[in-house]
Amino acid sequence: xxxxxxxxxxxxxxxxxxxxxxxxxxxxxxxxxxxxxxxxxxxxxxxxxxxxxxxxxxxxxxxxxxxxxxxxxxxxxxxxxxxxxxxxxxxxxxxxxxxxxxxxxxxxxxxxxxxxxxxxxxxxxxxxxxxxxxxxxxxxxxxxxxxxxxxxxxxxxxxxxxxxxxxxxxxxxxxxxxxxxxxxxxxxxxxxxxxxxxxxxxxxxxxxxxxxxxxxxxxxxxxxxxxxxxxxxxxxxxxxxxxxxxxxxxxxxxxxxxxxxxxxxxxxxxxxxxxxxxxxxxxxxxxxxxxxxxxxxxxxxxxxxxxxxxxxxxxxxxxxxxxxxxxxxxxxxxxxxxxxxxxxxxxxxxxxxxxxxxxxxxxxxxxxxxxxxxxxxxxxxxxxxxxxxxxxxxxxxxxxxxxxxxxxxxxxxxxxxxxxxxxxxxxxxxxxxxxxxxxxxxx
Numbered sequence: 001x002x003x004x005x006x007x008x009x010x011x012x013x014x015x016x017x018x019x020x021x022x023x024x025x026x027x028x029x030x031x032x033x034x035x036x037x038x039x040x041x042x043x044x045x046x047x048x049x050x051x052x053x054x055x056x057x058x059x060x061x062x063x064x065x066x067x068x069x070x071x072x073x074x075x076x077x078x079x080x081x082x083x084x085x086x087x088x089x090x091x092x093x094x095x096x097x098x099x100x101x102x103x104x105x106x107x108x109x110x111x112x113x114x115x116x117x118x119x120x121x122x123x124x125x126x127x128x129x130x131x132x133x134x135x136x137x138x139x140x141x142x143x144x145x146x147x148x149x150x151x152x153x154x155x156x157x158x159x160x161x162x163x164x165x166x167x168x169x170x171x172x173x174x175x176x177x178x179x180x181x182x183x184x185x186x187x188x189x190x191x192x193x194x195x196x197x198x199x200x201x202x203x204x205x206x207x208x209x210x211x212x213x214x215x216x217x218x219x220x221x222x223x224x225x226x227x228x229x230x231x232x233x234x235x236x237x238x239x240x241x242x243x244x245x246x247x248x249x250x251x252x253x254x255x256x257x258x259x260x261x262x263x264x265x266x267x268x269x270x271x272x273x274x275x276x277x278x279x280x281x282x283x284x285x286x287x288x289x290x291x292x293x294x295x296x297x298x299x300x301x302x303x304x305x306x307x308x309x310x311x312x313x314x315x316x317x318x319x320x321x322x323x324x325x326x327x328x329x330x331x332x333x334x335x336x337x338x339x340x341x342x343x344x345x346x347x348x349x350x351x352x353x354x355x356x357x358x359x360x361x362x363x364x365x366x367x368x369x370x371x372x373x374x375x376x377x378x379x380x381x382x383x384x385x386x387x388x389x390x391x392x393x394x395x396x397x398x399x400x401x402x403x404x405x406x407x408x409x410x411x412x413x414x415x416x417x418x419x420x421x422x423x424x425x426x427x428x429x430x431x432x433x434x435x436x437x438x439x440x441x442x443x
Contacts, residue, residue, distance in 0.1 A: 001386045002172040003194055005376045006180075008413065010362020011189045013369035015180050020370060022177035028170030035163035039156050051162070056088030058380045068428050084380055103154035106161065107146030114139030120395040132394065188327070188361060199393050201335065201354040221263050221323040221359055223352060223406040224270075224304060224314035225399050228257035257399035259349040260314070261356055262304050263325065267332055270301035271351040273341045298341030318406040322413055323359040331358035349397035356406065363413055381411050 006014065014021065059081045066077030118136030121129040146157055172194070179192045190200060260270035274297040301307045308314070332355065340346060364372050376382050385408045392401045 001377075001383075002169055002176055003200070004386060004389065005373060005382070006176055006189050006192075007357060007361055008363060008376060009365040009369050009373060011180060011183050011187065012362060013365025014373075015183060015185075017370060018177040018181040021180070021373075022174050025170045025173030025175075025177060028166045028173065032163045032166030032170060035159055035166065039152075039159055039163075052088045054088070054378070055084045055380060059084030059086075059088060080381075080384070100154045103146055103149070103157040106157050107143040110139045110143030110146060112143075114141075114143060117394050188358075190357070190361070197393075199350060199354065199397065201331065201357065219264055219325065221320035221328075222261070222304075223318040223320070223356065223402070224260045224262060225316040225318075225403040225406075226258040226312070226314050227316060227399055227403065228255050256343075256347075258314075259352040259397075259399040259402040260301070260304065260307070261352040261359070263323070263328055263359070267328060268301060268303050269332060269335075269351055269355040270304070270307055271339070271341060271346070271348045272299045272301060273297070273343075274299040274339075292342075294344070295340050295342050295346075298339035298346075300336055300339055316403055318403070318410055320359070320410055320414070322363050324361050324363055325359075327361045328355060328359040331355060344396045347397070349399055349402040353392075353397050353402055353405065356409070360409065360413060376412070379412060381408055381415075384408055385412055 061081070062077045062084060063081030066075065066079075066081055069077060114136040116136075117139065118133050121132035121136065145151070146154075152160055176192070176194055179194065180189075183189070183192060189195065258270075258272075260268065262268050304314075335351070335355070364376065385405065388401060388405045388408065392398070392405070
C-alpha cells in the first residue's frame with residue numbers, strides 16, 4: 001500500500017519531506033500500539049467507528065452516482081457503493097451485534113484468501129512459493145481461530161486487525177522515508193529496496209520522473225484489453241474464471257485474453273510469444289509454472305492498429321489523460337531490450353501493468369504532496385486498487401485483473417481531487433434517460 005502511494009507521488013515531491021513521512025509512520029506505530037494495548041477497554045474504538053462512518057458515506061456517494069448513471073453504465077459504482085456500505089457497517093462497533101457478523105466475515109475472508117493463496121502458489125510456483133504457501137496456511141488457521149472466538153472474542157477482531165494494519169503500514173512508511181532520504185536525485189522510486197519484489201520493475205537508471213503532463217495536448221494513454229470472454233466464441237466455465245483467469249472454447253482450447261498499453265503516437269507495449277503456445281488443458285497447466293524452464297522467445301507487437309487488424313479490436317479500453325510520458329519512454333527503452341516471454345511471470349498483462357506503473361510515477365506529486373498523500377490513503381478506491389494488486393501478486397496478472405486495476409487507477413489519479421458533491425454532480429450530468437442505457441465500449 002505504501003509503495004503504491006509513493007509511486008503515485010514520486011520521489012521528487014517526497015524526498016525533502018522524508019522527516020515528516022517518518023514522523024507520520026512513527027505516529028501510526030504509536031496509535032497501532034495503543035489500540036493493541038487498549039483492546040479490552042475499548043477507549044480507542046473511536047478510530048474504528050470513524051473508519052466505519054467514512055466507508056459508509058463513501059458507499060452512499062458511489063451508490064447515488066451509480067443510480068444516476070443507470071444500471072449498465074453505473075454498475076461498477078453501484079457495486080462499489082454497496083461494498084463500502086457493508087464494509088462500513090461491519091467495521092463500526094455496533095453494540096447490539098457484538099461484532100459477530102464482522103468477525104465471521106473476517107474469518108471467512110481469511111480462510112478463502114488462504115486457500116486461494118496456497119493453491120495459486122502451488123500451481124504457479126513463483127521463486128518465493130514456499131513463503132506464499134506458509135502465509136496461506138497461517139491465514140486459514142487465523143480464519144478458523146476467528147470463527148472460534150478464541151483467543152480473541154468476536155467484538156475485538158476488527159480493532160485487533162486494524163491495529164496490526166497500522167503497525168505494518170507505519171513500519172513500511174518509516175522504512176520508505178529513510179530510503180527516500182538516500183535516493184539519488186532524478187532516480188525512480190522503483191529503485192528503492194522495497195520495490196525489489198515480484199511484479200515491480202526496478203528501474204535503476206536515472207529517469208525524468210517529474211510529471212509535467214503529456215508531451216502534446218492530444219497525447220493520450222490507452223490500456224487495451226481483450227478479455228478472455230470476448231476473445232473466445234462459446235466460452236465455457238464459471239463466469240468468475242472466464243472473467244479473471246481463462247475461458248475454454250468448445251474444442252477445449254484455453255484463451256487467457258490479452259492486454260496492452262499504448263501511448264500515442266509511438267509507444268506500444270504488447271508482449272506475445274514469438275511461437276504460439278500450445279493451450280490445450282494439460283499443456284496449459286504445465287506452462288503455469290513461473291520457473292525459467294517455461295521461458296520462451298517473445299514478440300513485441302509493433303502497433304495497436306496492426307495487432308487489431310491481425311486478430312481483432314480490443315473489447316475494453318481505459319483512457320488516461322494524466323501520465324508521465326518521459327518515465328514511460330525511459331522504461332520502454334530499457335524493458336524492450338529483452339523480449340523473453342513467460343506465461344505467468346512475464347506475460348502481456350504483467351508488461352502492460354509495469355509499463356502503467358512507469359507512466360503513473362509522480363503524477364499526483366505536482367502540488368501539495370503531503371495533502372495528496374493523506375487524500376490517497378483515505379480514498380477507498382485506493383484501498384480497492386491495493387486489493388486488486390495484492391490478488392495479482394498472489395497469482396499473476398491476467399487481462400481481467402489488469403482491466404479492473406486500470407479502471408480503478410484512473411479513478412484514483414484523475415478523480416482523486418473530486419469532492420463527494422462533484423462526483424454526484426458529474427454523474428448527474430452524465431446520466432441517461434431510463435430505457436436508453438447501452439453498453440459502454442470503454443471502461
